[in-house]
Amino acid sequence: MRKLGHQKHYYVMLLPGMVWLALFNIVPMFGILMAFQNFNPGAGLFKSEWVGLDNFTYMFQLNDSKTVIINTFIIAIGKIAFNLLVPLVFAILLNELRGMRYKKLVQTVVYLPHFLSWVIMATIVIGIFGYYGVINTIIGMFGGDPKLFMADAGIFRQLLIGTDVWKEFGFNAIIYLAALTGVNLNLYEAAAIDGANRWHMIRHVTLPALSTTVVLLGVLSLGNVLNAGFDQVYNLYNPLVYSTGDILDTWVYRLGLQNLQFSLATAAGLFKSVISFVLIFISYRLAYRYADYTVF
Structure with a gap:
């Protein structure tokens, strides 16, 4: 109790954050009941008709649900893969630079997009790939016809993955650069004595x-x-x-806020949350097993 008395001002400082967490993260979780109801805003959450798993059954019968799940997997996995590979390559190349002023300049330039919201970044992307954008202007200079890049379903996934990597690769490289500072320089010296060139050092020491x-x-x-x-x-x-x-997220948004299908949107959101929770649990178990990483 004496220890609690000495620390009570810390709990007072923590109180606003806990209230915020309860109001906006915990209390809204009761809304998942809508996933098992034919929700009627007039009847309210506790008086709407209970339908069990009917919303989930209906959701998986829709062709749209299959499409958005496939799209979500492909786009997300593409982002994960390239947001691991590109920052790794960039960090290794940046680490090989010897001019510190130029190195800091490059770091600053590539970090900047991370701090811009997607509202701003989308304007920039549309300015580059839009019908009257930079790319089409260059194509027109060489006599070509403008292309609707932003309306081409065949390349839209690649556009999403590429622009996300462009926005985040500089910031994601920080982790690799931090890891590189822990590499023993004696290993590079020993490799140089053995006749290793830069590529050999990267392959056998850095990686x-x-x-x-x-x-x-x-x-x-x-x-x-x-x-x-x-x-x-x-x-x-x-x-x-x-x-x-x-x-999934944009589909849920349209279902719930535009089409007012609250129960179906909640079912889709709950499906995503449960799968994500399982994957997070598996990922932490694997991290502990293969990288000795623990959260608690």
Whole structure:
């Protein structure tokens, strides 16, 4: 009790955050009841008709649900893979630079996109790939016809993955750069004495030193397999690319807030949350087993 008395001011400081967490994260969880009801806003949450798993059955019978689940998996896995590979390559190349001023300049430039919201980034992307954008302007200069990049379902997934990597690879490289600072410089000296060139040092010293970090980040990324990025997709997609660009989050948004199908939208959201929870649990178990990483 004496210890609690000495620390009570810390609990007072913590109280606003706990109230915020309860009001906006815990209390709304009671809304998952709508997934098992034919929810009627007039009747309210506790008086609406109970339908059990009918909403989930209906959801999986819809062709749209299969499309958005496939799109979500493909886009999310593509982002995970390239957001592991590209920052790794960039960090290794940046680590090989010897000019510190130029190195810091490059770091600053590539970090900047991470701090911009997708509202701003989407405007930039549309300015580049839009009908009157930079790419079509260059195509027109060489006598070509402008292309509707933003309305082409065949390349929209690649566009989402590429722009996400462009936005995040500089910031994601920080973890690899931090790991590289822990590499023993004597290993490079020993390799140089043995006649190793830069490529040999990267292959036999740098990459093995980063292997644990790569495995850890890859395993922890499993929890994001169903998180394809609502902010990005919502600001870039349109009905012409729904077949390849519509994901679970944007589908739930349209079902619930535009079409007012509250129960079906809640069922889809709950499905995503349960799968994500299972994947996060598996990822932490794998991280503990292969990288000796624990949260608690």
